[in-house]
Amino acid sequence: xxxxxxxxxxxxxxxxxxxxxxxxxxxxxxxxxxxxxxxxxxxxxxxxxxxxxxxxxxxxxxxxxxxxxxxxxxxxxxxxxxxx
Amino acid sequence: xxxxxxxxxxxxxxxxxxxxxxxxxxxxxxxxxxxxxxxxxxxxxxxxxxxxxxxxxxxxxxxxxxxxxxxxxxxxxxxxxxxxxxxxxxxxxxxxxxxxxxxxxxxxxxxxxxxxxxxxxxxxxxxxxxxxxxxxxxxxxxxxxxxxxxxxxxxxxxxxxxxxxxxxxxxxxxxxxxxxxxxxxxxxxxxxxxxxxxxxxxxxxxxxxxxxxxxxxxxxxxxxxxxxxxxxxxxxxxxxxxxxxxxxxxxxxxxxxxxxxxxxxxxxxxxxxxxxxxxxxxxxxxxxxxxxxxxxxxxxxxxxxxxxxxxxxxxxxxxxxxxxxxxxxxxxxxxxxxxxxxxxxxxxxxxxxxxxxxxxxxxxxxxxxxxxxxxxxxxxxxxxxxxxxxxxxxxxxxxxxxxxxxxxxxxxxxxxxxxxxxxxxxxxxxxxxxxxxxxxxxxxxxxxxxxxxxxxxxxxxxxxxxxxxxxxxxxxxxxxxxxxxxxxxxxxxxxxxxxx
Numbered sequence: 001x002x003x004x005x006x007x008x009x010x011x012x013x014x015x016x017x018x019x020x021x022x023x024x025x026x027x028x029x030x031x032x033x034x035x036x037x038x039x040x041x042x043x044x045x046x047x048x049x050x051x052x053x054x055x056x057x058x059x060x061x062x063x064x065x066x067x068x069x070x071x072x073x074x075x076x077x078x079x080x081x082x083x084x
Numbered sequence: 085x086x087x088x089x090x091x092x093x094x095x096x097x098x099x100x101x102x103x104x105x106x107x108x109x110x111x112x113x114x115x116x117x118x119x120x121x122x123x124x125x126x127x128x129x130x131x132x133x134x135x136x137x138x139x140x141x142x143x144x145x146x147x148x149x150x151x152x153x154x155x156x157x158x159x160x161x162x163x164x165x166x167x168x169x170x171x172x173x174x175x176x177x178x179x180x181x182x183x184x185x186x187x188x189x190x191x192x193x194x195x196x197x198x199x200x201x202x203x204x205x206x207x208x209x210x211x212x213x214x215x216x217x218x219x220x221x222x223x224x225x226x227x228x229x230x231x232x233x234x235x236x237x238x239x240x241x242x243x244x245x246x247x248x249x250x251x252x253x254x255x256x257x258x259x260x261x262x263x264x265x266x267x268x269x270x271x272x273x274x275x276x277x278x279x280x281x282x283x284x285x286x287x288x289x290x291x292x293x294x295x296x297x298x299x300x301x302x303x304x305x306x307x308x309x310x311x312x313x314x315x316x317x318x319x320x321x322x323x324x325x326x327x328x329x330x331x332x333x334x335x336x337x338x339x340x341x342x343x344x345x346x347x348x349x350x351x352x353x354x355x356x357x358x359x360x361x362x363x364x365x366x367x368x369x370x371x372x373x374x375x376x377x378x379x380x381x382x383x384x385x386x387x388x389x390x391x392x393x394x395x396x397x398x399x400x401x402x403x404x405x406x407x408x409x410x411x412x413x414x415x416x417x418x419x420x421x422x423x424x425x426x427x428x429x430x431x432x433x434x435x436x437x438x439x440x441x442x443x444x445x446x447x448x449x450x451x452x453x454x455x456x457x458x459x460x461x462x463x464x465x466x467x468x469x470x471x472x473x474x475x476x477x478x479x480x481x482x483x484x485x486x487x488x489x490x491x492x493x494x495x496x497x498x499x500x501x502x503x504x505x506x507x508x509x510x511x512x513x514x515x516x517x518x519x520x521x522x523x524x525x526x527x528x529x530x531x532x533x534x535x536x537x538x539x540x541x542x543x544x545x546x547x548x549x550x551x552x553x554x555x556x557x558x559x560x561x562x563x564x565x566x567x568x569x570x571x572x573x574x575x576x577x578x579x580x581x582x583x584x
Contacts, residue, residue: 008086011359030356058088064349064359066185067539068366070271071345071405073099074089074483076353076460079475 003050005041009057009078018057030078038082053082089483100272103179105491108279110175111520112495115283116502118516119509125516126153127167130523135211135229148206152519168527169198179272186266193267197538200249201530208242218425236426239526240418243411246530247377250537261538268535270407275488277528278410278442282492284435284521285443286499287514292581299393299436302574303443306401309570310448311455314341318558326554330467331357332365334459336551339369340558343449344404350484354456355463365551367544372555373408374540380564381416385423392420393578394571396437400444401567402559406486407536413441414529421580436580444571446489453484 007018015026016033025040027033037055041047057078064075089095096102114124130152139147149161156164173194180190208214215225216236226234235241250268254261261268289296318341322333334355339348345366352362380403384395395416403409417437425431460476468474499517503510545552 008088013360058090059353060086060088062087065363067265068345068349068363070100070269071366072349072484073095073101073487074353074480075349075359076356076480077089077477077483078356079477081473081475 003047003052004054004056007055007057008060010060010063018055030080034080034082038084041082042084047084050084053084055080055082089479092479092482094483095487097182098184099487100179100183100269101275101487103183104272104275104279104488107175107179107276108282108488108491109494111280111524112283112491112498112517115516115520116498116513118514119502119512121512123153123155123516125519125524126151126156127159127164127171128152128519128523128527129161129164129168131205131209133209133211133214133225135231138229148209152523153515165202169195172198172527176267176272180267189263189266191267193264196264197267197531197534200253201246201527201534204246204249204534205242205527205530208239208245213237213241214239216422216425218429218431220425220431236422238418238422238425240415240422242530243415243418243533246533247411247537250534251374251540252537254538254540255542258541261541264538268538270532270536270539271405273528273535274407274410274532275486275491277525277532278406278446278488279491279495280521280525280528281410281435281439281442282495283499283517284525285439285496286503287517287521288436288439289496289500290503290510295578295581298578299440299443300447302397302571303400303440303447305574306397306444306567306570307447307451309566310342310401311451313566314563317341317562318554321558321562322554326550328550328554331355331361332551335361335365336554338452338455338459339365339404340555341563342455343406343445343452344369344373344408346405346449346486347452347455350452350456351459353484354460354480355467364548368548368551368555369404370540371542371545372552372559373403373405374536374542376403376559377408377412377415377536381412381419385416385419389420389423389427391572391576392424392432392437392580393440393575394568395420396440397444397571397575398564398568399441401448401571402564403441403445406445406449407532409445410438410442411529411533411536413438416441431583432580433583440575446486446492449486450489452486453481456484457481 007020009018015028017026018033023040025037027036059075059077061075117124129149132148132150134147145161149165151159151164176194180187211225211229211231212234215234216238217226218224315337319333319337322328322336335348335352335357338351348365348369349362380399388395396413399412399416400409403412417435420437421432421434457480464470464474464476502513
């Protein structure tokens with residue numbers, strides 16, 4: 001079974017952080033973030049039977065300094081497929 | 085509160101880029117009301133050339149300022165100025181509200197920046213600074229005021245003064261600069277001004293269609309130079325000579341080669357670099373853009389006084405950030421038009437040199453989304469090697485597209501369409517359009533000059549030795565000479581039409 005899930009993505013200076021109303025996961029790089037996210041998802045009963053998730057991480061642009069936002073209004077949205 | 089781009093219309097009310105479109109088009113269509121005989125923009129204040137001793141002998145505000153529209157002829161100049169302040173404060177405050185800025189800070193910041201802007205603008209119109217010893221529109225202000233000396237800088241002195249005021253605040257009164265930063269939005273102001281410039285291009289297209297098209301196509305060619313020539317050279321320099329890592333090299337190459345801060349953020353996002361990287365690079369770009377803005381117009385005007393369009397287009401390829409490029413173009417335009425008038429008594433029409441600088445830059449800006457998309461694919465397939473796992477959504481191109489360009493082209497093509505399809509109302513349309521594209525646009529330029537100075541802090545260069553050195557080498561030894569050569573190929577011999 002395959003499902004979609006959305007997160008907000010940000011960076012705290014050390015780690016990437018992806019979160020929604022249920023989950024918050026950190027990782028020093030994207031590989032670590034994805035691994036930690038998989039672990040976290042497996043612990044949620046809703047995802048017990050799910051084999052594959054399509055994850056969309058929308059970067060939270062409000063974490064970019066205010067003075068810089070006038071130059072460009074978008075950082076990136078990350079779309080990734082994870083196999084649980 | 086978070087801010088993410090999820091839908092195609094995300095940011096339409098929250099970003100400066102979109103607000104430049106709204107402010108630009110509101111004023112454009114308000115100006116077009118003159119078609120029906122309604123003057124909705126004539127309250128805008130216009131500057132007059134004045135002379136100090138004449139003014140002091142019999143002071144009157146009407147010697148300094150006047151409303152731009154004929155309908156408002158009887159309006160007191162100060163009331164005109166207060167109306168200008170009130171209208172732009174209100175409109176930008178609405179924008180600031182949706183952009184979630186601190187409105188109290190914005191109100192005071194804008195009020196002070198507006199005051200500094202008009203002070204610089206009025207001083208810059210003093211005859212000793214501005215007047216050129218030649219007949220313009222039937223008048224020779226040099227003779228009228230019986231001047232014994234004069235800098236003869238045209239409107240360029242106002243721009244330089246505004247920039248100097250901003251830089252003094254930004255570098256010597258840093259606490260005050262921080263207070264003003266909420267309203268110091270050079271990119272917002274300049275993008276709005278560029279939408280107004282679209283109207284000017286509409287007016288110019290009707291006067292010299294072939295020339296305008298040639299200008300636009302040559303600008304398109306500059307795009308290939310920026311992306312396919314500058315970028316690989318600077319990237320190779322960064323990797324091979326300066327031994328920077330792949331991410332830093334890519335972000336810096338885009339910043340230096342393409343369109344400055346917006347390109348460095350777009351590239352960093354495309355390759356999913358940590359946000360601290362484009363933030364550091366952007367500080368560097370903003371400072372270098374200021375140096376380019378100060379050095380290049382004077383250099384080009386001095387070295388090649390007979391190549392106005394080459395100089396303008398070369399600026400468009402060399403000066404990074406839209407604000408600094410348009411500002412440099414405006415200074416160059418004023419300097420070259422004044423110098424040519426002084427030398428020959430012949431007045432080139434204003435704003436063609438500026439338009440060469442801006443059009444070239446806009447072409448480069450437009451493709452940053454596509455370039456970032458290509459880089460994202462390269463990083464996924466060749467660098468990270470995660471195809472299948474990571475996908476690059478096509479929507480990323482749209483999110484990175486500079487939206488103010490839409491306003492610029494709407495204003496341009498709408499004005500051209502009106503004058504082609506309804507030639508009998510061209511005169512009426514021009515009345516309102518001229519107010520928006522001239523005094524209103526120039527005010528937005530002046531606000532940009534003050535703001536860009538306020539946000540430029542040269543002390544931020546400390547600790548950026550290696551990056552700063554790479555930037556300087558790439559800029560002065562690679563980009564500036566190649567840009568000038570390319571601009572020369574496309575524009576040499578092109579001269580602005582003769583004005584009146």
